[in-house]
Amino acid sequence: MINDQEEISSLAELEAFLLLVENGGLGLENVAGIALATHNSNGRPFVAVLDDKHQLLLGRWVTQDVFENGKELVRTGPKKTH
Structure with missing residues (x-):
């Protein structure tokens, strides 16, 4: 399922999306990985x-x-902020 309404247009938005997925903010179950395709x-x-x-x-x-330009960010994951 690809959301046609939302396009990620910056590396900051990509990082925020990755953090949201990583922290369970989207309610997805059984997440095993993230990739650019x-x-x-x-x-x-x-x-x-x-x-x-x-x-x-x-x-x-x-x-x-x-x-x-986001391949490395997806490969290594977002920087965690404390």
Whole structure:
């Protein structure tokens, strides 16, 4: 399920989304990973929240800039603030 209404357009928004998922703020269950991907039919980039069977739980569109520059942020995870 990809939310067509919300597009992540900055690295700060991507980091906030990652923290929200990590902290359970979206109420998703069985989250096993997060990845940047492209939609098979239209090539549009998105961030995917995946379960332990690599099935899509939630997706949000991202801009091309976020897709290109957010890979390390997704790979290493957001910085935790205390």
